Amino acid sequence: xxxxxxxxxxxxxxxxxxxxxxxxxxxxxxxxxxxxxxxxxxxxxxxxxxxxxxxxxxxxxxxxxxxxxxxxxxxxxxxxxxxxxxxxxxxxxxxxxxxxxxxxxxxxxxxxxxxxxxxxxxxxxxxxxxxxxxxxxxxxxxxxxxxxxxxxxxxxxxxxxxxxxxxxxxxxxxxxxxxxxxxxxxxxxxxxxxxxxxxxxxxxxxxxxxxxxxxxxxxxxxxxxxxxxxxxxxxxxxxxxxxxxxxxxxxxxxxxxxxxxxxxxxxxxxxxxxxxxxxxxxxxxxxxxxxxxxxxxxxxxxxxxxxxxxxxxxxxxxxxxxxxxxxxxxxxxxxxxxxxxxxxxxxxxxxxxxxxxxxxxxxxxxxxxxxxxxxxxxxxxxxxxxxxxxxxxxxxxxxxxxxxxxxxxxxxxxxxxxxxxxxxxxxxxxxxxxxxxxxxxxxxxxxxxxxxxxxxxxxxxxxxxxxxxxxxxxxxxxxxxxxxxxx
Amino acid sequence: xxxxxxxxxxxxxxxxxxxxxxxxxxxxxxxxxxxxxxxxxxxxxxxxxxxxxxxxxxxxxxxxxxxxxxxxxxxxxxxxxxxxxxxxxxxxxxxxxxxxxxxxxxxxxxxxxxxxxxxxxxxxxxxxxxxxxxxxxxxxxxxxxxxxxxxxxxxxxxxxxxxxxxxxxxxxxxxxxxxxxxxxxxxxxxxxxxxxxxxxxxxxxxxxxxxxxxxxxxxxxxxxxxxxxxxxxxxxxxxxxxxxxxxxxxxxxxxxxxxxxxxxxxxxxxxxxxxxxxxxxxxxxxxxxxxxxxxxxxxxxxxxxxxxxxxxxxxxxxxxxxxxxxxxxxxxxxxxxxxxxxxxxxxxxxxxxxxxxxxxxxxxxxxxxxxxxxxxxxxxxxxxxxxxxxxxxxxxxxxxxxxxxxxxxxxxxxxxxxxxxxxxxxxxxxxxxxxxxxxxxxxxxxxxxxxxxxxxxxxxxxxxxxxxxxxxxxxxxxxxxxxxxxx
Numbered sequence: 008x009x010x011x012x013x014x015x016x017x018x019x020x021x022x023x024x025x026x027x028x029x030x031x032x033x034x035x036x037x038x039x040x041x042x043x044x045x046x047x048x049x050x051x052x053x054x055x056x057x058x059x060x061x062x063x064x065x066x067x068x069x070x071x072x073x074x075x076x077x078x079x080x081x082x083x084x085x086x087x088x089x090x091x092x093x094x095x096x097x098x099x100x101x102x103x104x105x106x107x108x109x110x111x112x113x114x115x116x117x118x119x120x121x122x123x124x125x126x127x128x129x130x131x132x133x134x135x136x137x138x139x140x141x142x143x144x145x146x147x148x149x150x151x152x153x154x155x156x157x158x159x160x161x162x163x164x165x166x167x168x169x170x171x172x173x174x175x176x177x178x179x180x181x182x183x184x185x186x187x188x189x190x191x192x193x194x195x196x197x198x199x200x201x202x203x204x205x206x207x208x209x210x211x212x213x214x215x216x217x218x219x220x221x222x223x224x225x226x227x228x229x230x231x232x233x234x235x236x237x238x239x240x241x242x243x244x245x246x247x248x249x250x251x252x253x254x255x256x257x258x259x260x261x262x263x264x265x266x267x268x269x270x271x272x273x274x275x276x277x278x279x280x281x282x283x284x285x286x287x288x289x290x291x292x293x294x295x296x297x298x299x300x301x302x303x304x305x306x307x308x309x310x311x312x313x314x315x316x317x318x319x320x321x322x323x324x325x326x327x328x329x330x331x332x333x334x335x336x337x338x339x340x341x342x343x344x345x346x347x348x349x350x351x352x353x354x355x356x357x358x359x360x361x362x363x364x365x366x367x368x369x370x371x372x373x374x375x376x377x378x379x380x381x382x383x384x385x386x387x388x389x390x391x392x393x394x395x396x397x398x399x400x401x402x403x404x405x406x407x408x409x410x411x412x413x414x415x416x417x418x419x420x421x422x423x424x425x426x427x428x429x430x431x432x433x434x435x436x437x438x439x440x441x442x443x444x445x446x447x448x449x450x451x452x453x454x455x456x457x458x459x460x461x462x463x464x465x466x467x468x469x470x471x472x473x474x475x476x477x478x479x480x481x482x483x484x485x486x487x488x489x490x491x492x493x494x
Numbered sequence: 495x496x497x498x499x500x501x502x503x504x505x506x507x508x509x510x511x512x513x514x515x516x517x518x519x520x521x522x523x524x525x526x527x528x529x530x531x532x533x534x535x536x537x538x539x540x541x542x543x544x545x546x547x548x549x550x551x552x553x554x555x556x557x558x559x560x561x562x563x564x565x566x567x568x569x570x571x572x573x574x575x576x577x578x579x580x581x582x583x584x585x586x587x588x589x590x591x592x593x594x595x596x597x598x599x600x601x602x603x604x605x606x607x608x609x610x611x612x613x614x615x616x617x618x619x620x621x622x623x624x625x626x627x628x629x630x631x632x633x634x635x636x637x638x639x640x641x642x643x644x645x646x647x648x649x650x651x652x653x654x655x656x657x658x659x660x661x662x663x664x665x666x667x668x669x670x671x672x673x674x675x676x677x678x679x680x681x682x683x684x685x686x687x688x689x690x691x692x693x694x695x696x697x698x699x700x701x702x703x704x705x706x707x708x709x710x711x712x713x714x715x716x717x718x719x720x721x722x723x724x725x726x727x728x729x730x731x732x733x734x735x736x737x738x739x740x741x742x743x744x745x746x747x748x749x750x751x752x753x754x755x756x757x758x759x760x761x762x763x764x765x766x767x768x769x770x771x772x773x774x775x776x777x778x779x780x781x782x783x784x785x786x787x788x789x790x791x792x793x794x795x796x797x798x799x800x801x802x803x804x805x806x807x808x809x810x811x812x813x814x815x816x817x818x819x820x821x822x823x824x825x826x827x828x829x830x831x832x833x834x835x836x837x838x839x840x841x842x843x844x845x846x847x848x849x850x851x852x853x854x855x856x857x858x859x860x861x862x863x864x865x866x867x868x869x870x871x872x873x874x875x876x877x878x879x880x881x882x883x884x885x886x887x888x889x890x891x892x893x894x895x896x897x898x899x900x901x902x903x904x905x906x907x908x909x910x911x912x913x914x915x916x917x918x919x920x921x922x923x924x925x926x927x928x929x930x931x932x933x934x935x936x937x938x939x940x941x942x943x944x945x946x947x948x949x950x951x952x953x954x955x956x957x958x959x960x961x962x963x964x965x966x967x968x969x970x971x972x973x974x975x976x977x978x979x980x981x
Contacts, residue, residue: 077868302913338919339910346903369896376893377973380966381564405892406863409856412899416833423826426789429934430916432825447916479867486864 010078013069015085020063022086026093027056029146030139033097036216037135045135048101056093080480087472090146091115097139103132108461108468115468117143119475120357122230122327122444123435125457125464130235134216137233141223145201147475148227148257148357196264200226204253211245221246221328225253228357230327230444236453237329244313247330251320255288258324258352279392280353284323284363291319291347295340302337315340323347325359327444334451341447348437349411359442359474361411368396368404410478415440418470422463435459439470497565500556502572507550509573513580514543516633517626520584523703524622532622535588543580567967574959577633578602584626590619595948595955602955604630606962607844609717609814609931610922612944612951617722621703624720628710632688634962635714635744635844683751687713691740698732708733708815712740715844717814717931723940724816731800734817738807742775745811745839766879771810771840771850778806778834782827789824802827810834812846814931821938828934835924836898846929846961848898852891855883859892897965902927905957909950922946926954927961 030053037045094117095110104110109125116123117140129137201222208218220233234240238250259281266274275281296308296315305311317330322344333344351360371389378387388395418436423429427449434446435456445452456467473481517540524532581604582597591597596612603610604627616624688709695705707720721727725737746768753761762768783795783802792798804817809831820831838847858876865874875882905923910916914936921933922943932939943954960968 080867298911337910338913338916339907342907342910342916342919345916346907372889373893373896373900376889376897377966377969379889380567380970381973402859402863402866406860409860409895410863413860420826420829420833423824423829424785426825428917429825429829429832432829479864482864483867486868 010081011069013067015078015082017064017067017069018082019085019089020060020065020067022089023056023060023093024064025060026090027053027060029142030056030094030097033135033139033142036138037133040134042133042135045097045101045133048097049135049139051100052093052096077483080483083476083480084472084484087118087476091118091468091472094118094139094143097136101133101136103136106461108464109457112456112464112468113140114143115471116444117141117229117231118147119442119471120144120148120227120229120325120359121439121442121471121475122224123439123450123467123471124231124444124455125459127455127457128235129233132233137220138216141220141229141231141233144227144229144231145223146227148197148229192265192268193261196261196268197226200253200256204249207249208246211243211249213241213246221250222253224328225250225326226257226357228254228257228324228326228352228359228442230321232328236332238317239330239332247313247317250328251317254320254324254326254328257326258320258356258358259284260353260355261357262355277392279367280364283367284353287347287350287363288319288323291323291343292316295319295336295343298337298339298343304336304340318344319347322443323350324352324356325441325443327438329445329452332451332453334447334453345434345437345447348434348441348443349415351441359440361408361441364391365404365408367391368401369408372401372405407478410482411440414470414473414478414482418466421466422459425460425463427458435467436470439467440474442471442474497568498556500554502565502569504551504554504556505569506572506576507547507552507554509576510543510547510580511551512547513577514540514547516629517543517581517584520622520626520629523625524620527621529620529622532584532588532620535584536622536626538587539580539583564970567970570963570967571959571971574605574963578605578955578959581605581626581630584623588620588623590623593948595951596944599943599951599955600627601630602958603931604628604716604718605634606929606958607631607635607714607716607812607846608926608929608958608962609711610926610937610954610958611718611931611942612946614942614944615722616720619720624707625703628707628716628718628720631714631716631718632710635684635716679752679755680748683748683755684713687740687743691736694736695733698730698736700728700733708737709740711815712737712813713744713844715741715744715811715813715839715846715929717808719815723819725804726817726819734800734804737815738804741807741811741813741815744813745843745845746771747840747842748844749842764879766854767840767851770854774834774837774850774853775806775810778810778830779803782806782823782830785824785826785830791823791827805831806834809930810837811839811843812928812930814925816932816939819938819940821934821940832921832924832934835921835928835930836902838928846927848895848928851878852895854878855888855891856895859888894965897969898927901957901960901965901969905953908953909946912947912950914945922954923957926957929958929961 030049034046034049034053037049091111091114094114095104095107098104098110098113099107104113104125112123112125115121122144126132132140204222204225205215205218208221209215213221217233220231221238224230224232232238232240238247260278263275263278263281292312292315295318296312299305299311299315300308305314314331317328318333320326321328325348333341349361350366351362352358354362354364368389368391371391375387375389389401390396415436418440419429419433422432422436425432430447431449434448435450438444438446438450449458450456456464459467469481517536521533521536521540524536578598578601581601582591582594585591585597585600586594591600591612599610599612602608609631613619619627691709691712692702692705695708696702700708704720707718708725711717711719719725719727725734747765750762750765750768779799779802782805783799786792786798786802787795792801801818804815805820807813808815812835820828836848837853838849839845841849841851855876855878858878862874862876876888877883902923905927906916906920909919909923912919917934918936921935922937925931925933925937936945937943943951946954956968
């Protein structure tokens, strides 16, 4: 049995046109700043894409109904890969990132809201490219999820099939009904959050351009900055507070905002995942602040808290902004950040990582496992938000976490072939798989990923996609089962 | 509800007497080598123990029947802790390890067959103490398991209760019936293996004393050596081969030897776990050898294989002997060794770690999890050796592995408070929890654990016990459930 290649081809045409349209704002930025070279790079990307994409989208006749699960997975993987390839052209054509693997890495890093960069000096980039680079975060974060939910049903593709492959986290709650309607609302929440953060940053005296860049990085939990030292460039407490708050908001389950907007405020505060999320961030902040203070990393306890709050929020939400070079912090603080990298944000947020809900389910599973040792005949069901979790969900969570660690160890091993130290390799793998951005040592917050070979750069790009698409979407494509389902 | 403290107290008396008797061979070694100081240390340990232990064992009247699960766990934990405390006296009294925490660490490391040492120079130790140090491996390894199975039923305590807490791995096969009988046979296999290895080492020209030390370290998968550079001291290919073979044999499920001795040779070669075990060792050997050769770490491919074979076997079986300073090997090789540290040997062997059978079950669970994504309605049972694994066993395996990683991350975090680098901390935690011995960086194969503070040394001692007793035995003692089962 083969996939519905005609439909997939037609869809590719639509995606190409969409991507071309999404590049227009960056072209305008380049125009406003009078960057002729950058404009040329965008125009030579946009026009052929519009032409070719339009031809395919209009010319190919295809039916979109009766889409199979396998096709759903394939389309999502294709969509992300295609967008990343197309999105890298402005970098290549402008000559700022001439190597394809590097440009692909940078674009994947953008769309997956990772924020890892191969650029040794971002500050030399023209504004048009910097805008595009950060705009990919905005599109990638909540954007593409909502897009998939809003657009694909219009094409006759059941939204549920797609979101199964794409939404972040094991449970998407009651939102799945009336997908298109709720997608619009989520989209509005996302835009509202964006406008509010831009406004608040500008209120503090940040330029419109910088406000946009940092907002795209925050609400998309991406982390690309237009300065080499990231947020540390401003050394401004107000900006750090605003960005921290919006990173934490972006790492929260968006469906809760949806319910909150409809008057169910209680849901927001009684939700187990969000409570667990805040408790973990809070504990990390406290422990790191005390460690920084007691180790004399900063003069006062207040200053220790200032940097601890920002960095804990940034890593836990998998944003990856840096307000300090946390690679020089004491080992204890670094170890906490390393653990946060694996946990990640809430389900149905723009954050990456394993996700708090899975950690919560695992923790309850472990608690039950210990109790069972003493009372072998006791049957205890695992509940989240007072509702029992099905054994299918538990199995899926368990598989996810094992696969996550399996991929992490495997990727670290492959990266080790380059000869860098274990901390560099393992933190690079964890930071890309979890869509965080910076790691430790040679890929620390004031450094970048330029040291890796093309092969490793490509591996890390795939890791970002694997992490963003909840592992299975990409992994499945490499199984025999996928291509020979009847065997 | 309280535990049966009287019975536990009487049992402690018996354990004390047993420990005193087990110290006699070391006293004889000290006598043979004319080490008066060491003899005094042993005599001042043995005599009070015999007296006090005898008084308790004879004086206290207690019933051993109707032992509860909780009491089984408590007794096993008590037995190991008590043996480790008592076993550390000769080190303290002789003045060679004056600090209690260090002596306790060294003894726990012996009994748990870990082989981590706090001694900066083992070569200055008298023969009597060196013998005792390695003899604890021999007792600890298979010894104490068999002991528990053979002795405790005689006291009227059901062997099954105890072995549930103590045996290594999730399945103990059909061996549980006729516990005492099979315990005797296992004991004989263990002694036979020991004698054979001593004979083979002496055949190659090794002294009787060194042969005993290295044999205790091999068959117990312990790894204590009487030289600072471990097996590298001999630089002898024959010794390395013999020790490698016996390490691999000791890391194999002993119940298979039992069946093999009864004529079921096929079981030995068709067993899924043993095949998986050999495949993992084989792959590690091949990859490390090629990496060592291609990175010019050794001149010839043959030499690369020589060191790769020994080191892969040593780490995978959680022995921890070193025939080379593998800490200077390229990162790829070190990463493979690091992954082997987590896997460990087979169930029901003297090895530590997560155990191959659990890795195998996890791998099958993962494979099923991926298949389920494509065929949501398919029901696939997980089989090992053509027999389906119960969901209870799968749950237990899943809990075990999560708990293992949870403890690993937690311990690494706590060790980080000392300020050493992440590799030192994480490899120390992994090496102690997995009962391996050496780690990387500051706890590398030619270094030792003396750098840690008393608190961290104690934490690492507990880690070794937790790892040896399959996590739950010790962890349970720290739960509210254990002490208040009715709440």
